[in-house]
Amino acid sequence: xxxxxxxxxxxxxxxxxxxxxxxxxxxxxxxxxxxxxxxxxxxxxxxxxxxxxxxxxxxxxxxxxxxxxxxxxxxxxxxxxxxxxxxxxxxxxxxxxxxxxxxxxxxxxxxxxxxxxxxxxxxxxxxxxxxxxxxxxxxxxxxxxxxxxxxxxxxxxxxxxxxxxxxxxxxxxxxxxxxxxxxxxxxxxxxxxxxxxxxxxxxxxxxxxxxxxxxxxxxxxxxxxxxxxxxxxxxxxxxxxxxxxxxxxxxxxxxxxxxxxxxxxxxxxxxxxxxxxxxxxxxxxxxxxxxxxxxxxxxxxxxxxxxxxxxxxxxxxxxxxxxxxxxxxxxxxxxxxxxxxxxxxxxxxxxxxxxxxxxxxxxxxxxxxxxxxxxxxxxxxxxxxxxxxxxxxxxxxxxxxxxxxxxxxxxxxxxxxxxxxxxxxxxxxxxxxxxxxxxxxxxxxxxxxxxxxxxxxxxxxxxxxxxxxxxx
Amino acid sequence: xxxxxxxxxxxxxxxxxxxxxxxxxxxxxxxxxxxxxxxxxxxxxxxxxxxxxxxxxxxxxxxxxxxxxxxx
Numbered sequence: 001x002x003x004x005x006x007x008x009x010x011x012x013x014x015x016x017x018x019x020x021x022x023x024x025x026x027x028x029x030x031x032x033x034x035x036x037x038x039x040x041x042x043x044x045x046x047x048x049x050x051x052x053x054x055x056x057x058x059x060x061x062x063x064x065x066x067x068x069x070x071x072x073x074x075x076x077x078x079x080x081x082x083x084x085x086x087x088x089x090x091x092x093x094x095x096x097x098x099x100x101x102x103x104x105x106x107x108x109x110x111x112x113x114x115x116x117x118x119x120x121x122x123x124x125x126x127x128x129x130x131x132x133x134x135x136x137x138x139x140x141x142x143x144x145x146x147x148x149x150x151x152x153x154x155x156x157x158x159x160x161x162x163x164x165x166x167x168x169x170x171x172x173x174x175x176x177x178x179x180x181x182x183x184x185x186x187x188x189x190x191x192x193x194x195x196x197x198x199x200x201x202x203x204x205x206x207x208x209x210x211x212x213x214x215x216x217x218x219x220x221x222x223x224x225x226x227x228x229x230x231x232x233x234x235x236x237x238x239x240x241x242x243x244x245x246x247x248x249x250x251x252x253x254x255x256x257x258x259x260x261x262x263x264x265x266x267x268x269x270x271x272x273x274x275x276x277x278x279x280x281x282x283x284x285x286x287x288x289x290x291x292x293x294x295x296x297x298x299x300x301x302x303x304x305x306x307x308x309x310x311x312x313x314x315x316x317x318x319x320x321x322x323x324x325x326x327x328x329x330x331x332x333x334x335x336x337x338x339x340x341x342x343x344x345x346x347x348x349x350x351x352x353x354x355x356x357x358x359x360x361x362x363x364x365x366x367x368x369x370x371x372x373x374x375x376x377x378x379x380x381x382x383x384x385x386x387x388x389x390x391x392x393x394x395x396x397x398x399x400x401x402x403x404x405x406x407x408x409x410x411x412x413x414x415x416x417x418x419x420x421x422x423x424x425x426x427x428x429x430x431x432x433x434x435x436x437x438x439x440x441x442x443x444x445x446x447x448x449x450x451x452x453x454x455x456x457x458x459x460x461x462x463x464x465x466x467x468x469x470x471x472x
Numbered sequence: 473x474x475x476x477x478x479x480x481x482x483x484x485x486x487x488x489x490x491x492x493x494x495x496x497x498x499x500x501x502x503x504x505x506x507x508x509x510x511x512x513x514x515x516x517x518x519x520x521x522x523x524x525x526x527x528x529x530x531x532x533x534x535x536x537x538x539x540x541x542x543x544x
Contacts, residue, residue: 263494263513267525271510278510316473317507319495326505327490327498389473393505393533401503401533 028166033174034233036224038253060196062105063112064098066334066406068325070115070315072308073122074376075239075301076343077434082144082443083343084118084125085136086450087415091339092134094464097471109463110134112337115321117200117311119301121436122341123238124184127231130199131188142184145443148436151183152176171246173236181232190214190234191227198321200311202301203237206247207293208284211304212237213311221288222296223253237298247297254291264319306372307342309379316386326390326403333403336390336410337463340380344373345417345430384412408466413459420449421456474506474528475536480518480543489517503536520544 073084091110098105111134118126128139152175155161160175181187193199205212212218214234219226237248259265265282272279287293305311315321325333349366351358358366387410394407420426429449432442454460478500480486490498493513498504500516509529515521520543531537 267493267511267513275508275510318492318512319497320507323505323507324495324497386473390505393473393475393503396533397503404503 024162024166028163028170029168031163031167031170033170033177033249034230035249035251036219036222036226037228038251039220039223039225060194062107063114063196064096064100064105064107065331066098067112067337068114068322068333068335069109069112069337069339070117070312070321071113071126071339071341072117072312073119073126074307074340074342074344075120075122076345077121077239078144078148078436078438079345079432079434079442079446080119080121080343081124082438082446083415083450084122084341085128085140085144086447087339087341087454088125088129088136090451090454094460094467096467113197115198115200115315117202117308118235118238119202119306119308120239120241122308122343123201123235123301124180126199127185127201127235130193130197131185131231133194139184144438145440148179150437151179152436155179169249173240173246173248176240176245177230177233177236177248179232180235181230185230185232185235188231189227190216190229190231192231200308201231201234201238202305202308202311203234203240203248203298204301204303205284206297206299208280208287209304210280210284211301211310212296212298221257221285222250223255223291224251238301240298241300242303245300247299250296250298252288252291252294252296256289256291259285259289302372303368305376305379306344306369307340307376307379309340309376309383312338313379313382313386316390322390326393328403331403332406334406335408335463335466336387337413338383338387338410339413340383340415342376342414342416342418344376345432345434346370346373347427347430380412380414387412409462411459411463413454413457413463415450415453415457417449417453419453419456421452425449425452474509475531475533476504476506476514476526476528476539477501477536478504478514478516478539478541480516480521481540483518483543486516486518491515491517503533505533514539514541516541518543 074080088110092108094109096107096109096112098107116126116129118124124143128136132139155175163170164172164175201214203212214226216226233248240246240248265285268278268282272282316323322336346369349362351362391407391409394404398404398407417426417429420429428445432445478490480488480500486500488500489496490500490504491514506512506528511525511527513523513525515523522542522544524539524541526537526539528537
């Protein structure tokens with residue numbers, strides 16, 4: 001068969017194109033992303049009594065020792081970040097006056113936050129609050145008002161996009177992580193965080209199907225140093241929603257720890273039969289200690305806890321911050337304040353109106369979002385029950401237990417679109433998109449509803465009445 | 473939530489730090505709360521104190537478990 005000159009040119013062109021692709025693949029296939037670093041000259045978990053890690057007292061000099069305040073920011077893309085940002089801006093406007101060292105300190109409620117937990121979109125607001133020193137204006141400009149998904153999409157067609165297309169290590173999540181690191185958090189790492197508030201960023205370990213929290217303790221189990229890890233990368237892992245973004249990968253360094261010397265592990269094994277949570281935790285430690293599991297792949301934290309409320313529940317555990325604060329009897333605990341910032345949305349599911357099986361989108365919505373909302377509601381009720389237990393302990397034993405002697409009924413403040421009174425406003429808020437881009441109109445709506453929700457929250461009103469009675 | 477009170481044996485008035493599972497977590501002689509039932513390791517910040525493993529369950533703030541720590 002005779003090959004025409006035109007066909008010949010096409011074949012040569014295809015050959016050159018395939019050769020270029022092969023060249024890219026050879027050069028870029030092992031291009032690594034930035035990984036977490038190994039612990040240098042250290043082994044084992046960090047000191048359990050490190051004040052910055054464990055929530056020991058006293059607080060920061062500008063915080064009231066008698067108040068313990070925790071905030072959980074839910075997932076929900078830029079919507080969640082904006083709801084978190086507006087909540088913090090509103091709490092900043094609530095005066096909080098206390099006496100420390102014989103002098104009166106004029107502060108605000110947001111400055112009293114001791115712990116911030118963030119999931120997915122909420123992790124961006126949580127991290128920003130811990131790093132910003134009270135000034136959220138840069139975060140508002142760099143993230144809340146910015147078209148983040150547009151910036152991510154542009155990266156697809158840049159050099160980074162080419163690398164991501166050919167590398168089996170550097171993936172789409174890595175240029176998202178780099179964007180957050182460089183343009184939102186100014187390359188700050190966990191070592192740049194202040195002692196307070198304590199930051200808990202949560203993602204999901206895909207191998208274990210359980211929560212992965214960016215703490216020094218967890219990283220030590222990977223033989224890794226959290227201090228040098230960028231905050232932006234942790235937020236990327238927390239918001240790596242499956243399919244839209246690839247999982248983010250961490251390295252698991254050796255040598256393995258001697259778990260037989262780990263008190264928590266040994267007791268965890270002993271309690272495993274009666275406490276399933278402890279059983280799962282010890283199994284996770286065993287998985288990380290098996291150093292043939294060289295890579296840990298993390299996805300969106302919302303896959304296992306979309307509101308960060310499990311993080312607050314954990315603080316009621318024996319070694320949790322709330323429990324230890326109650327037991328720390330030098331200074332009475334007067335106020336326990338928990339703020340649930342839930343940016344969850346959703347309309348009525350209409351699949352019941354049709355005989356056809358629900359669409360794939362509807363099935364995904366029901367299995368990954370709606371079911372998680374039900375679980376989160378259960379966790380919020382569990383927090384209520386825990387608060388009741390603590391308050392009952394104060395009623396029963398406050399007279400002879402110094403730490404509980406002044407405890408007021410714990411405050412559970414909820415910022416949730418479900419509480420919007422105006423049906424039309426609620427419908428509009430519930431229809432906000434889950435994306436990394438918000439229009440000025442959508443931001444104005446969030447601004448309005450968050451302010452209203454906090455203004456009308458009965459628990460915040462009760463707290464403000466208590467604060468006002470103290471200053472009179 | 474479970475409740476315990478830890479004391480040093482033969483030293484009812486001693487005020488010392490309490491360690492639960494190796495971490496400082498309260499003081500002797502006052503009510504201490506735990507996240508839930510189960511085995512814990514209790515010790516106190518007192519010379520010669522011996523660590524003790526105890527199973528805590530079915531306690532209340534009004535009926536806490538009393539843990540007495542032996543010292544050498």
